[in-house]
Amino acid sequence: MRIGVALLAGALLLTAAGCGDGDESxxxxxxxxxxxxxxxxxxxxxxxxxxxxxxxxxxxLADCVSLTFDDGPGEHTERLLDILKAAGVRATFFVLGQMxxxxxxIVRRMVLEGHEVANHSWSHKxxxxxxxxxxxxxIRRTQQAVKKAAGVEPTLMRPPYGATDEKxxxxxxxxxxxxxxxxxxxxxxxxxxxxxxxxxxxxRGGIVxxxxxxxxxxxxIPRVIKGLKKRGFTLVTVGELFQDxxxxxxxxxxxxxxxxxxxxxxxxxxxxxxxxxEPSGRDTAPRAR
Ligand SMILES: [Zn+2]
Numbered sequence: 001m002r003i004g005v006a007l008l009a010g011a012l013l014l015t016a017a018g019c020g021d022g023d024e025s026x027x028x029x030x031x032x033x034x035x036x037x038x039x040x041x042x043x044x045x046x047x048x049x050x051x052x053x054x055x056x057x058x059x060x061l062a063d064c065v066s067l068t069f070d071d072g073p074g075e076h077t078e079r080l081l082d083i084l085k086a087a088g089v090r091a092t093f094f095v096l097g098q099m100x101x102x103x104x105x106i107v108r109r110m111v112l113e114g115h116e117v118a119n120h121s122w123s124h125k126x127x128x129x130x131x132x133x134x135x136x137x138x139i140r141r142t143q144q145a146v147k148k149a150a151g152v153e154p155t156l157m158r159p160p161y162g163a164t165d166e167k168x169x170x171x172x173x174x175x176x177x178x179x180x181x182x183x184x185x186x187x188x189x190x191x192x193x194x195x196x197x198x199x200x201x202x203x204r205g206g207i208v209x210x211x212x213x214x215x216x217x218x219x220x221i222p223r224v225i226k227g228l229k230k231r232g233f234t235l236v237t238v239g240e241l242f243q244d245x246x247x248x249x250x251x252x253x254x255x256x257x258x259x260x261x262x263x264x265x266x267x268x269x270x271x272x273x274x275x276x277x278e279p280s281g282r283d284t285a286p287r288a289r
Contacts, residue, residue: 051114080212083225091115092177118158128164132167175248176252204233
């Protein structure tokens with residue numbers, strides 16, 4: 001704001017100073033000076049860009065699907081971010097700590113553009129083969145790298161290869177997000193196939209597994225977005241998918257389950273003092289998944 005005022009003052013000065021070259025250059029210098037002196041100190045001027053506010057999407061009502069991208073950030077990730085931005089779609093990135101360290105600016109961009117950044121371990125080891133301390137280290141180092149890069153700490157993790165057990169669950173201490181659709185993009189490296197599977201297979205509440213480190217995967221995403229939207233799906237981050245669901249540390253989630261189950265799983269019984277009002281009619285009928 002102050003810079004704007006200073007520029008305006010400079011411009012007025014320029015106008016008032018007339019047309020002589022000397023006058024003009026003096027006026028320009030004065031304008032520059034005004035801008036310079038109008039600058040607040042560096043610390044206060046460097047306002048941190050903020051992520052967009054969270055969206056309120058009720059995936060209990062809307063048909064939601066989450067696109068998830070693992071193993072990056074890598075050389076194709078920025079192009080993917082461009083694609084998502086152009087389409088107004090938010091996704092979830094399960095990042096590797098060691099890649100975050102290499103490309104912190106890409107992780108920062110993910111956060112600033114409303115995507116969710118989640119933990120996929122430091123170096124993609126099979127966590128079931130590590131000690132509890134080893135698992136904790138893989139998770140903690142990645143948390144720290146993301147925090148350093150983008151100022152946020154992931155709340156969700158995905159074990160590499162989907163390999164997990166009790167020890168991993170306990171040591172990681174975060175909800176474990178797997179998937180309902182494995183596109184096998186890493187194996188086929190085929191954009192047409194990636195699009196076909198990504199459009200055709202997800203159901204309501206589905207979580208789709210892709211890898212943004214493969215070019216054909218990024219190539220297919222514009223088609224996937226278009227196709228899923230055409231099928232009536234709202235594309236959301238995993239956090240948005242489960243916005244109204246309490247995710248438990250160590251539990252495994254592969255999709256948003258049928259809402260009848262979620263509503264009856266943990267809240268106090270209807271009619272009890274803390275519970276919802278007594279059910280009436282069709283609202284309580286179980287819904288198809
Ligand atoms: Zn992976």
